[in-house]
Amino acid sequence: MAKRVTGVIKLNIPAGKGTPAPPVGPALGQAGVNMMEFLKKFNEMTAPQMGFVLPVEITVFEDRSYAFVVKQPLATDLIKRAIGIERGAANPKTDKAGVISRDKLRDVAKAKMKDLNTDDEEMAMRIIAGSARSMGVRVED
Amino acid sequence: MSWIEIKATFDHAPEDWSPFIEAFRDFGCENTIQSDFPPSLGAAMVDVEGAAEQIEELKARLLELGAKDVESAPLIEQNWDEIWRQHFHPRRIGNRFVVRPTWEEFEAKPDDLILVLDPGQAFGTGDHPTTRMCLELMEGLDHAGKRVADVGCGSGILSIAAQMLGAAEVAGVDIEPVAIEVAKENAERHGMDLHFVAGSSIRDLGEGPWDIVLSNIISATLIAMGPSIVRETAPGAAWIVSGIIEENWPDVVRAAERLNCTLVRDKHEDGWVAAEFRCP
Numbered sequence: 001m002a003k004r005v006t007g008v009i010k011l012n013i014p015a016g017k018g019t020p021a022p023p024v025g026p027a028l029g030q031a032g033v034n035m036m037e038f039l040k041k042f043n044e045m046t047a048p049q050m051g052f053v054l055p056v057e058i059t060v061f062e063d064r065s066y067a068f069v070v071k072q073p074l075a076t077d078l079i080k081r082a083i084g085i086e087r088g089a090a091n092p093k094t095d096k097a098g099v100i101s102r103d104k105l106r107d108v109a110k111a112k113m114k115d116l117n118t119d120d121e122e123m124a125m126r127i128i129a130g131s132a133r134s135m136g137v138r139v140e141d
Numbered sequence: 142m143s144w145i146e147i148k149a150t151f152d153h154a155p156e157d158w159s160p161f162i163e164a165f166r167d168f169g170c171e172n173t174i175q176s177d178f179p180p181s182l183g184a185a186m187v188d189v190e191g192a193a194e195q196i197e198e199l200k201a202r203l204l205e206l207g208a209k210d211v212e213s214a215p216l217i218e219q220n221w222d223e224i225w226r227q228h229f230h231p232r233r234i235g236n237r238f239v240v241r242p243t244w245e246e247f248e249a250k251p252d253d254l255i256l257v258l259d260p261g262q263a264f265g266t267g268d269h270p271t272t273r274m275c276l277e278l279m280e281g282l283d284h285a286g287k288r289v290a291d292v293g294c295g296s297g298i299l300s301i302a303a304q305m306l307g308a309a310e311v312a313g314v315d316i317e318p319v320a321i322e323v324a325k326e327n328a329e330r331h332g333m334d335l336h337f338v339a340g341s342s343i344r345d346l347g348e349g350p351w352d353i354v355l356s357n358i359i360s361a362t363l364i365a366m367g368p369s370i371v372r373e374t375a376p377g378a379a380w381i382v383s384g385i386i387e388e389n390w391p392d393v394v395r396a397a398e399r400l401n402c403t404l405v406r407d408k409h410e411d412g413w414v415a416a417e418f419r420c421p
Contacts, residue, residue: 010175012162016361019317022144022185022216023174037269040359044386047361053162053171074159088163116157127156134160134206 003061007031012074015054016047032064046070052077055115071115075131078108088135097136105129105139144185144216147196149208154180160206168199182208185216235277238302243330254305256298257330259323271383274408274415275299275357278381281406282353282417284308290351290373292343292366293358293384297324297335303355304333312336312346342369349373354380357415360389364396371400374420379405383415390414 009027018024018039028035038058046054052073060066072078076088082104089095100108102125109116109124116124129139147170149161154177161182165173170184186192200211231241241247243259279299284306291300294313297320303311311333315321318339328335338345343354343366351374356363363382370380380402385393387409394404397418407416 010177012158012173012175014171016359017171019172021172022146023183024172026216027174034269040269040271040384041386044359044384044389047359050361053166055158055175074162075157076159076163087167090167112157131157131160135163 003063003065005059006062007060009033009058009060010055011058012053012055013042015049015052015073016043017050018042018046028058031058031060031066033058033060033066034064038066038068042068042070049073072112075108075112075128076135078111079128079132079135079137082108083137085137088137092134092136095136096138099138099140100132101140105132143188145188145192145196145213146183146185146216147199147211147213148181148183149203149211151180151182151207152209155207158182161203161208164199164202164206167202168195188215234273235280237280238276240298254302256301256305258296258298258327259330270410270413271357271415272298274410274413275355275381275383276302277408278383278406278415278417279303279306279355282306282379282381284353287352288350289353289355290314290343290346290349292354292356292370293362294324294337295320295357297327297337299355299357300324300335300337301328301331301333303353304328304331304335308353310336312338314338314340314343314345316341342366343373344369350375350378352378354378354420356381357383360385360393363393367396367400371402371420376421378420380418380420381415382418383413385414385416387412387414 009031011024020035025035054073055071056068058066058068083098083100085098089097105125105128109128113124116127118124132139162173165184170186173182173184175182196213203211231239231245231247233239237252237254239253240256240258243257249255279302284303286309288310289303289308291313294300294315297313300311300313313324321337321339324337354370354374401421402418405417405419
């Protein structure tokens with residue numbers, strides 16, 4: 001019989017470098033998850049993606065066992081990698097951090113599509129373009 | 142250390158959360174927690190001087206990005222690990238080791254080696270296959286009179302075990318300062334005076350050569366540290382590795398072979414691999 005789910009926890013954690021610092025420790029502890037065991041597995045699995053922050057969804061069962069899924073890196077991280085910048089603009093209204101081509105925007109949108117609640121590529125591109133603008137990255141016309 | 146909790150709430154869940162997560166990151170909050178109903182994104186900042194100004198700046202940034210409201214409040218200190226602690230019981234590992242949490246009793250047999258642990262916020266409860274397999278591999282090694290280095294010592298469990306097995310000298314290093322504190326407490330509890338230091342390399346432990354190296358870390362770090370470990374070991378030293386998932390095992394073997402290490406034994410359990418190599 002399937003085990004009853006008692007909670008779903010959504011966290012964003014640096015790949016390969018997860019620590020129990022709040023809010024991770026309190027959230028997992030309160031759900032009864034052995035946090036150090038989880039973090040060890042997360043770090044080992046995600047070490048190759050070091051530098052990215054990864055969304056991870058943890059499903060907790062009634063016997064305190066758990067399962068987790070690591071999602072695609074943040075869209076902002078994928079944008080940064082696509083155009084080779086370290087970080088976005090601190091003040092995106094006035095500062096510019098770079099320019100992204102439509103093709104590269106499409107690649108990011110495709111990679112993130114599963115996590116974006118849409119299967120429409122144009123829609124996904126519009127969402128990612130918004131994220132790009134929020135970090136001072138202009139989308140090429 | 143006290144923390145301040147910061148939570149952004151939204152009218153509707155953002156289509157893409159990453160700009161908000163990014164804003165938290167820019168202010169040093171690497172970890173965030175997300176909720177869909179009602180939509181919110183939370184993080185915590187260490188309460189140091191200047192934190193209040195930082196939080197004000199972060200709030201402004203989040204509101205500008207489209208958050209409905211941003212609240213901050215001191216994080217109430219709790220024992221986060223309290224709940225799963227209730228399920229951490231004494232357990233036998235290998236032939237002689239028994240790991241017992243500080244808060245539980247255990248009736249030992251004469252030959253038993255009892256590791257009494259308070260794992261706190263450090264890796265290594267003995268409850269995990271990576272630690273368990275390490276201890277099992279260690280049991281098969283003659284520690285008497287040996288110098289042992291524990292790289293990535295976490296709670297200090299392996300260092301303490303090495304001392305119990307008769308090591309002449311044991312030293313452990315870990316990148317997490319909190320782990321060093323926990324390890325020192327755990328060693329004191331066993332009446333042991335072990336050398337633990339915060340650092341990122343076997344070289345932080347002082348002069349080699351070491352006769353046994355224990356390293357229960359992640360495979361990427363194992364591979365990166367391999368050359369320095371081999372340099373700091375005596376010829377024929379034993380190198381126990383753990384914390385490796387099956388997918389990464391071939392990479393570790395290749396890296397060890399490049400360093401002229403020979404695989405002596407390997408153990409596989411629940412998707413994890415631990416092994417003993419012989420150094421050149």
